[in-house]
Amino acid sequence: MRFELTDDQVDLRDAVQALLEDLCPPEAVRSAWDGDGRVPSAWDALVEMGVLGALVPESAGGLGMTDEDVVPLLVECGRVGLPDPVAPSGYAAAAALTEALGDPAAAGSAAEWLGRIASGDVLIPVVDAAAPVVGAASADGFLWCAAEDAGPQVLVVAPDQVDLEPLQSVDGGRRPARVVRRGGEVLLTGDVARSVSVATADRLALGAAAELVGLGERMLDLTVGYVGERRQFGVPVGSFQAVKHQLADAALAVAFAGPLVSYAAHSMAHGDPDRSRHVSMAKLRASTAVRHAAAASLQCHGAIGYTVEYDLHLYMKRAWALSYEHGDPDAHRARLRDSLGLASGRN
């Protein structure tokens, strides 16, 4: 029994953390708001380092790692508020295509796409076509999980096979759109398509949960720094018990969300039969904990947190958006109710 990253995993995570702190400071996130929602230097460096291909099998040009290795890196992406689609493309889509390698008819396309992902192309997974799809405008393709009348399908869809309706997110670094599919190449059908669809939805949720934990820690760091410096009534604001206890509670919530995220990554990597349950636990708690951290951070900052010239809002708005994306707390609670045998609790 050992519930902790390996030394190798820690080294990789620390390297990614250092890289992102260097290449994705708040100014870079601000530029992404003004630009196309991307931070090219950070993205290129992550590609270079193999992060986008971390989950891609070595046979397809990747590092052949597992969820356990990759999820901690997504926490770091969250910590700096990187807007680029590392989790959807390099994690959720890459894992789905790796499954598809096992199907002789799909293996060719899958291998080609895995190689492209590893070298920085973007494949955005779509599991719920009714929900806004983030990063759609700059996608090189979509991994589409569709529930057709004929049964479940997983397709690869090219940008010219969809219609996009751009939407405005509260987070200017996100570029959501409604996407309507007009074509695509069918990769998988039947039971495999069904299980890949579920796993893809799970990885999208878990990726968001991991980013949320990083965002929560970042907001708390910012806030602890600010209230330690800011003086009112002749003392640091952070010496007031009301401020201390708000931040202690928020830190506690985030601290207990982290292990659920690690555990879900372990379950996904090992094909635990309860993995979907563990993902829902992680996404539920990451969402509620980080919303809590956002609220406490804003309140403890006072008016300065309420300005766009200060950095807090960059992370807070990302956190809000991710808390709703890929299953909001109510949706994951509902899935947990079913999973725990409280399915008929509908009165």
Added chain:
Amino acid sequence: MRFELTDDQVDLRDAVQALLEDLCPPEAVRSAWDGDGRVPSAWDALVEMGVLGALVPESAGGLGMTDEDVVPLLVECGRVGLPDPVAPSGYAAAAALTEALGDPAAAGSAAEWLGRIASGDVLIPVVDAAAPVVGAASADGFLWCAAEDAGPQVLVVAPDQVDLEPLQSVDGGRRPARVVRRGGEVLLTGDVARSVSVATADRLALGAAAELVGLGERMLDLTVGYVGERRQFGVPVGSFQAVKHQLADAALAVAFAGPLVSYAAHSMAHGDPDRSRHVSMAKLRASTAVRHAAAASLQCHGAIGYTVEYDLHLYMKRAWALSYEHGDPDAHRARLRDSLGLASGRN
């Protein structure tokens, strides 16, 4: 527009408050735990003052008052933790029998019972026979709202027409029992019985809400007094911001429950078509606010609040019990969902 008691109502409430402070101190509540759950001196004084007959029409020997007059008195019963069944008998049952005066067949019995209530006999209303009935063992009779196959009925049931299974409440001053009815005199049937049953359930809930508000204020008073005296780390415990804010929040919750109780009393008195909704609002908020006040009071007291030698537990346990009785928060939320047109929200 005037949302405030009249001078007469204030005078009556103040007189009842003074009487109860005198005759129902914590020692009297303790004696009730050791005895039969009654405080005879306070009960007799309330009968003497006309409180038990406050709602009884003057023609039947009472004061002919309304819900608006009586509900503030129930707040005072709550404040001292009086265990006696003032609300069920002198409020809910008395109001039901007053309705029954309008039915020629029932008027005789109703008038007789109203007179008995005013002079201190106890008539316990039962609207949900599955729930524990408090005070059943010392009742002179039951006002029974039954949903028979033949339709709704309101009956008067004598003690020898029921079987009692005594239960143990966490509050030793309450004497709940499961009650099974074996007979009784039918007073009302049909639509009148249905509307009297609803109104009786509403008044039981509103009476409990009123007592809860008094209990909440009492617990906060106790706690404010204690933390102002108790010193730790060289200062009064009540000077710590964490204690201040817990008590401020609890006081806020109770302060906003009070007006809902007053409003529901007004609605009941004036036959407002939305009166059941207003009662549910009052009971929901009184229950949640006073549970909150109980938790804050216990926590701010520290270990002393955890002993039976200190008085807090007398009021806290009553508050817990009343928060569940006559519709717990979930039950009243469900009724409000229906009332607000969210009836199908069952997923």
Added chain:
Amino acid sequence: MDLSWSDAEQAFREECRTWLEANVPTPALPSGDTRDGFAAHLEWERALHDARWAVVSWPAQYGGRDASLWEWLIFEEEYYRAGAPQRVTQNGIFLLAPSIFEFGTTAQQDHYLPRMSAAVDLWCQGWSEPNAGSDLAAVSSRAVRDDDAGGWRLTGQKTWTTRGAFCTHVFGLFRTDPTAERHRGLTYFLVPLDSEGVTVRGFGRLDGDEGFAEVFLDDVLVPDEPPADADPQLAAATMDRGGILGDVHQGWGVAMATTTSERGLTLRSPGRFQATAHRLLELARERDAEGRLGAALADRVVDAWVDAEAYALFTLGDVTGIVEGRSPGARSSFNKIFWSELDVRLHEAALDLLGPDAELDGPWMKGYEFALSGPIYAGTNEIQRNIVAERVLGLPRK
């Protein structure tokens, strides 16, 4: 208890509703905290003034209707129910005017109040400074006596000034006695923003609007009050260049008059939250009709709706007391805490109903962002909880 409105009050409501139905602009104006939106809102403010709805509770001579506090509540209820625009003049009307009514000379009242209600003078508040937020008494902007020029010279920096970039005047506290401690030695100044030495820099708010400003003052001359026997035109011209409200060094008391004013911000009109609760309920009913309303979420809608009603009732009690001469005093901190946190809950419930669409930049997200400022401004809720604990409950300060 009497929960009915008098015939006169009913008539007032009817008049008010009729006028609003005919005049509230559709589609809704752009945010008044943007430059374009502010201009559109000024037109609305002037229309309100022309129809004498701008300041219903003020005396007629200043543009009001001498309305009772009950009528003011009715007006507010109708205003929010009609979905009428935000009041970009509110910082003058709610924060400054109560102090002018209580501490202004007759000449000041006659000069400033009509211009305020007509939206000619547009006031922003200059409370906060970079190092004085919750701790308002820590202001360091100073005013130095200039006998030669016959006035005071103001130097310093004010910040978080809502709509400061669009307003014409600022009011705020300046330190006139640098040797006095904290609350003492402060004076309440009125300053036109076109005075020589004033620089205003607008900056962005959380919700994306350019709603805040910093106001820099560099040796800005504010003249003494003209003598009582001065030529009226000359006196007006002098007051146009600013002045002092209340006595020199007594600014703290003047400022505090606002915070306890029944027409101040602490008594947020319940109509605002009931209107939001109503919109929330409509949204929940839509979801319900689509078969997508979970019972747990429905319960949160119920809770928020009940709290909006509770706030309305609590306010009725407050107003009854005020009308009968009983001031709510420190209990007004209950109101501030409750409405500001209720507003957050109402919007959170709505966002939860929107689910995956919650992040989109629609009215609920905008409203949520604005609601989040409620627990911070007008005295943070931490300060308000201290006030409740110490002044309502009587807990020891130290």
Added chain:
Amino acid sequence: MDLSWSDAEQAFREECRTWLEANVPTPALPSGDTRDGFAAHLEWERALHDARWAVVSWPAQYGGRDASLWEWLIFEEEYYRAGAPQRVTQNGIFLLAPSIFEFGTTAQQDHYLPRMSAAVDLWCQGWSEPNAGSDLAAVSSRAVRDDDAGGWRLTGQKTWTTRGAFCTHVFGLFRTDPTAERHRGLTYFLVPLDSEGVTVRGFGRLDGDEGFAEVFLDDVLVPDEPPADADPQLAAATMDRGGILGDVHQGWGVAMATTTSERGLTLRSPGRFQATAHRLLELARERDAEGRLGAALADRVVDAWVDAEAYALFTLGDVTGIVEGRSPGARSSFNKIFWSELDVRLHEAALDLLGPDAELDGPWMKGYEFALSGPIYAGTNEIQRNIVAERVLGLPRK
């Protein structure tokens, strides 16, 4: 990450489960905080000891199995899963023993630890005094040197002593240097309750059990440690009359050793809360089967269940760190806050499921009452939040 148990750990779990299944008393024992119940629990404690389950992580020579911290976790999980009785010896095992292991002489360890694990000596804690609760350093009970008698004379009053009326020994802090400030000048004493001058008065707890006691000490003699070369029997007889743990005036450090001990109360075994969560889930499923489970309430059950799992996982991380030599330090305050408030939420959800029957004096209400003491004892959660803020987050003390 490796979430599997080794073969040895699996075998340990099997052995443990088999023994518990065969030996856990049914029906459940009456509360160990009542006089009769305590006696029944003592029998159980002695059965545990005889089978070497009383203190699995202790060295074999003191009655343990030299079990690893992982095995301890397994034992606790099985213990709670089996619904085995509360441990009435826990205040000795969890609060005193860590300090004896760290500060006791070999003679003291050899004398006290076997008697503790065998439930011969029954220890209660003497931390709190009437004026020293959260502020433990404010203790005023004193110990005065008596050179003639060769020891110290203790006088004072201890309170909130759990099961004090049924125990045989008390441990606690006494002021040996009245001139030293607060934390300084305190000494950690071990005192038999049958010593001359000790009076114990039991009193009632919230949940109706006679679970608390006040311990009055009037000039109670506690002898010095016997010299190293003393006759073993004489030395044992002396230690039977009490002693000092650690150095004179250094009691604060000795006491604090408990609070950071990984086997202390801060590391509440997750099995306890997972077992409660499991019972809660069973109750919810019963309601569900009856068609009486609302979705909102089901969601509260889900939330509480998830939190019990989160606590278990957080603890696995802690234990990994401890096993590898990384102390959780102040982060252990996270554990205390979380488990104590989780325990309340678990019981609240269960009471809500019971609805009108919640007030009845059943196991859930009893459990709720007990859970409410969690945020108060072992350092109130207010104190723990200060620790998190100051020592984990690094916020300024003043």
